[in-house]
Amino acid sequence: MPNNILIVAETRDGAPRKVAFELVTVAKQLAQGMGGKIEVFAMGSNLASAAQALAQAGVSKVYVADDAALDASRFAPELHAAVLADAIRAAQPAVVLFGATGVGKEISARAAAKLDWGLVTDCTDAKFENGALVLTKPVYAGKAIATVKAKSLPAMVSVRPNIFPPVEANASAAPVEIVAVKMVNVRAKVAERVKKAETAVDLSEAKIVVSGGRGVRGPEGFEPLHALAKVLGAAVGASRAAVDAGWVDYGTQVGQTGKTVSPQLYIACGISGAIQHLAGMSSSKNIVAINKDPDAPIFKVADYGIAGDLFEVVPALTEELKKVMAEK
Amino acid sequence: MNAESTFSVVVLIKRVPDTETRIQVKDGKVNTEGISWVISPYDEYAVEEALRLQEKYGGKVTLLCLGSEDAKETIRKGLALGADDAVHLNDPAFEGGDAATTARALAAALKKMEYALVLAGKQAVDEDNAQVAIRVAELLDLPHVNAIIKLDLADDKKSARCVREVDGERDMMETSLPAIFTAQQGLNEPRYPSLKGIMGAKKKPIADWKAADLGLDPAHLGAAGAQIQVERYDPPAPRPPGKIIPGDPATAAKELVRLLREEAKVI
Ligand SMILES: Cc1cc2nc3c(=O)[nH]c(=O)nc-3n(C[C@H](O)[C@H](O)[C@H](O)COP(=O)(O)OP(=O)(O)OC[C@H]3O[C@@H](n4cnc5c(N)ncnc54)[C@H](O)[C@@H]3O)c2cc1C
Ligand SMILES: Nc1ncnc2c1ncn2[C@@H]1O[C@H](COP(=O)(O)O)[C@@H](O)[C@H]1O
Numbered sequence: 001m002p003n004n005i006l007i008v009a010e011t012r013d014g015a016p017r018k019v020a021f022e023l024v025t026v027a028k029q030l031a032q033g034m035g036g037k038i039e040v041f042a043m044g045s046n047l048a049s050a051a052q053a054l055a056q057a058g059v060s061k062v063y064v065a066d067d068a069a070l071d072a073s074r075f076a077p078e079l080h081a082a083v084l085a086d087a088i089r090a091a092q093p094a095v096v097l098f099g100a101t102g103v104g105k106e107i108s109a110r111a112a113a114k115l116d117w118g119l120v121t122d123c124t125d126a127k128f129e130n131g132a133l134v135l136t137k138p139v140y141a142g143k144a145i146a147t148v149k150a151k152s153l154p155a156m157v158s159v160r161p162n163i164f165p166p167v168e169a170n171a172s173a174a175p176v177e178i179v180a181v182k183m184v185n186v187r188a189k190v191a192e193r194v195k196k197a198e199t200a201v202d203l204s205e206a207k208i209v210v211s212g213g214r215g216v217r218g219p220e221g222f223e224p225l226h227a228l229a230k231v232l233g234a235a236v237g238a239s240r241a242a243v244d245a246g247w248v249d250y251g252t253q254v255g256q257t258g259k260t261v262s263p264q265l266y267i268a269c270g271i272s273g274a275i276q277h278l279a280g281m282s283s284s285k286n287i288v289a290i291n292k293d294p295d296a297p298i299f300k301v302a303d304y305g306i307a308g309d310l311f312e313v314v315p316a317l318t319e320e321l322k323k324v325m326a327e328k
Numbered sequence: 329m330n331a332e333s334t335f336s337v338v339v340l341i342k343r344v345p346d347t348e349t350r351i352q353v354k355d356g357k358v359n360t361e362g363i364s365w366v367i368s369p370y371d372e373y374a375v376e377e378a379l380r381l382q383e384k385y386g387g388k389v390t391l392l393c394l395g396s397e398d399a400k401e402t403i404r405k406g407l408a409l410g411a412d413d414a415v416h417l418n419d420p421a422f423e424g425g426d427a428a429t430t431a432r433a434l435a436a437a438l439k440k441m442e443y444a445l446v447l448a449g450k451q452a453v454d455e456d457n458a459q460v461a462i463r464v465a466e467l468l469d470l471p472h473v474n475a476i477i478k479l480d481l482a483d484d485k486k487s488a489r490c491v492r493e494v495d496g497e498r499d500m501m502e503t504s505l506p507a508i509f510t511a512q513q514g515l516n517e518p519r520y521p522s523l524k525g526i527m528g529a530k531k532k533p534i535a536d537w538k539a540a541d542l543g544l545d546p547a548h549l550g551a552a553g554a555q556i557q558v559e560r561y562d563p564p565a566p567r568p569p570g571k572i573i574p575g576d577p578a579t580a581a582k583e584l585v586r587l588l589r590e591e592a593k594v595i
Contacts, residue, residue: 072497075499075501077462077471077472077473077474078471081466101495102474102475102494102495103494103495105458105459106458106462106474106475106494108459109427109458109459109462109463109466110462110463110465110466110472112427112428112459112463113428113431113459113462113463113464113465113466113467114466116428117428117555118426118427118428118554118555118556119427119428119459119556120556121456121457121458121459122456122458134559137455137456138456138564139454139455139456139561140345140351140358140454140455141347141453142564143350143351143353143563143564144351144353144358144561144562144563144564145561145562145563145564145565146455146558146560146561147558147559147560147561147562148556148557148558148559149556149557149558149559150555150556151554151555151556151557152555155555155556186471187471187503187504187507188471188472188473188501188502188503188504188507189501189502189503190499190500190501191489191499191500191501191502192499192500193497193498193499193500194491194498194499194500195497195498196497202495202496203496204495208594208595232595250477250493250512250513250514251493251496251498253513256347256453256456257369257370257453257513258513264594265588265592265594265595275347275348276347279347282564282567285592285594286588286592286594287567287570288584288588289570294572299570299572300567300570301567301570302570303567303568303570303571303592304570304571304573304584304587304588304592305570305571305572305573306572306573306577306580306581306584307572308577308580309577312577313577313580313581316577316578316580316581316582317581317584317585319578319581320578320581320582320584320585321585321595324585324589
C-alpha cells in the first residue's frame with residue numbers, strides 16, 4: 001500500500017499560505033509513524049514562485065496545476081475539485097492534508113465525495129498510532145474534544161491553521177512537476193470577485209488578533225482597536241453582537257458561526273465571553289481580556305485580564321507598546 | 329423537473345445540541361441526557377431562505393432530515409416555521425455513520441424527490457464537519473455554491489446569482505439550477521414560529537423512509553459503512569487560571585505588556 005502524504009497547499013496572490021508550511025510539520029509528525037514521502041500539490045495560476053517556495057520546505061516533490069482557469073478569482077468548485085481529485089489519483093497518497101480554511105474545507109469535501117474517501121475536518125492534531133490515522137478535533141462548540149480514527153486509508157484531513165509551527169522553507173529544492181489540467185464542464189463559478197480580503201493579515205492565519213464586542217459601542221469604537229492592531233501587526237475580529245449591530249463586516253466575526261482562530265495572542269475587548277464566541281477562539285495560545293465587568297465569563301478563559309474601561313485601557317496599551325517597540 | 333412541475337425547494341436539516349446547552353463528557357462519552365436540541369443554526373438560515381423563495385415563487389418547501397426517531401421533534405420545529413412537509417430518514421441502519429454515509433443516504437433520498445434547488449447549512453454545529461451538503465452535491469452531480477449570504481434566482485428560474493463569503497473574500501457566483509447552496513450567517517434573519525405555525529405543524533405530513541426504500545445496502549450506511557469513527561470524547565483541557573492585572577489603565581497596560589513579553593513571550 002502506498003504510504004505517502006500529500007499536502008494540498010493553498011496559495012494567495014502567488015505565494016503559499018502560511019498554513020501550507022504548518023502542514024509540512026503535521027506531515028512530518030505523521031511520517032514518523034507511517035513512513036512514506038511527503039509531497040505537495042498546489043493549484044492556481046502563475047504559481048512558479050509559489051512552487052519554488054514549497055519545493056524548499058523539506059518535501060520530496062511538488063506537483064503544480066498552473067492554469068489561468070484555476071485562478072482563485074475564478075473559483076469554480078467543480079473544476080477545482082476535479083483537478084484536485086486527478087492529482088490525488090496520480091500521486092496515490094495514503095493521507096491528504098489540507099488547511100482548514102474556507103476554501104480548503106470546501107474543495108476537500110467535494111474531492112472526498114468524488115473519490116469516496118473519508119475526511120476529517122478542522123483537526124487540531126493528527127498522529128499515526130498502531131497503524132491507524134488518529135485525529136483530534138474540537139466538537140460541540142469546543143465543549144468536547146473528539147478523538148477520531150480513520151478505519152481505513154486513504155483518508156483526508158484538514159488541519160486548523162496556527163496550531164502547528166510552520167517549517168522554514170530553506171531546504172534544498174525538491175523537483176517540481178507540472179501536471180496537466182483536464183478541463184471539465186462547470187456550472188457554478190465566480191462571476192466577479194466583489195471584495196478581496198482587505199487586510200494583509202487574514203483573520204484565521206493571523207498571529208495576533210484584536211477583537212471587539214458590544215462593549216465598543218459603535219463603528220467608531222473600533223478605531224482604538226485598529227490602532228492597537230496596527231502596532232501589533234494584528235488582524236481585527238469581532239463578536240457576533242458587534243457584527244449583528246452592523247458595526248463591522250460578517251467576515252470579521254469570530255466564533256462558532258464565524259471564523260475559528262487560534263493565534264498566539266487573542267485580545268478580547270468588550271466581549272463577554274459567550275460559549276459561541278469561545279468556540280471560535282479558545283484554542284488561542286494566549287488570551288487577554290479587557291472588560292469593565294470583573295465577573296464577565298471571558299476572564300475564566302483569559303490568561304491575563306484587565307478589569308477596566310476599554311476606551312482607557314486599549315489606548316494605554318497602544319501607547320505602552322509603541323514605547324516598548326521603539327526601544328527594541 | 330419539467331417546467332410544469334411546481335417550484336419545490338428541499339432543505340437539509342440536522343438535529344444538533346443547542347449551542348447554549350451544557351455538554352457533559354464522561355468516560356469517553358457525551359452524556360446526552362438533559363441536552364436541549366435544535367435545528368442546526370445554519371440550517372435555520374437555509375429554511376428561512378426556502379420560505380422566502382416560496383413567498384416569491386409559490387411552490388413547496390420540503391425538509392429532509394436523517395436522524396433517530398427523536399429528530400421528529402426537530403422536524404416539527406421546521407414545519408412550524410412554515411415548511412410544507414418532510415422526509416425523515418429514520419432507520420437504525422443510517423445511524424452512527426460519518427459524513428460520507430450520511431451524504432450517501434441524503435443523496436439517494438433526493439434522487440426520489442423533486443426540487444428546483446436544495447438548501448443546506450454551511451456546517452452542522454455539533455461536529456462542525458462542513459462537508460455533508462457538498463458531498464451530496466457531488467454524489468448527485470449537481471453544482472454547489474458554499475457559504476452564501478445572498479441568493480437571487482433568474483426570472484426563468486434556470487440559474488441563480490449569489491454572493492458568498494470565504495476567507496475574507498466576497499465573490500459573486502453564478503450557477504445553473506438545480507444546484508445545492510449552503511447557507512452562511514448573513515443570508516437572512518430567521519423567523520420565529522407563530523402559534524398557528526406550531527399548531528399546524530402537528531398535521532403536516534412527515535414521511536419515514538428506511539434504507540430499503542432508498543434501495544441502499546445497509547453495509548454502506550451508518551456505523552457499518554463509516555470509514556471515519558469517533559473513538560472517544562474528552563472534556564477540553566482546562567486553561568490554567570489567569571491573572572487579573574490590577575492598577576489604573578496606564579499601570580495595568582504597562583504590566584500587561586511586560587507579562588506578554590517576558591512571561592508569555594508573544595510580542
Ligand atoms: C447559534 C448561535 C451562534 C452564535 N455564534 C456566535 C459567534 O460565532 N460569535 C460570537 O461572538 N457570538 C455568537 N453568538 C452570540 C453569543 O451568544 C453572544 O450573544 C455574543 O458573543 C455576545 O457578544 P459580546 O460579548 O460582544 O456582547 P455582550 O455579551 O453584550 O458583552 C459585552 C461586554 O462588553 C463589556 N463592556 C461594555 N462596555 C465596556 C467598556 N467600555 N469597556 C470594557 N468592557 C465593556 C460588558 O461588560 C460585557 O461583558 C451566537 C449565538 C447563538 C445562539
Ligand atoms: N443528518 C442530516 N440530515 C439532514 N441534513 C444533514 C445531516 N447532516 C448534515 N446535513 C446537512 O449538511 C450540512 C453540513 O453538515 P456537516 O457536514 O455535518 O457539518 C448541514 O448544515 C445540513 O444542512
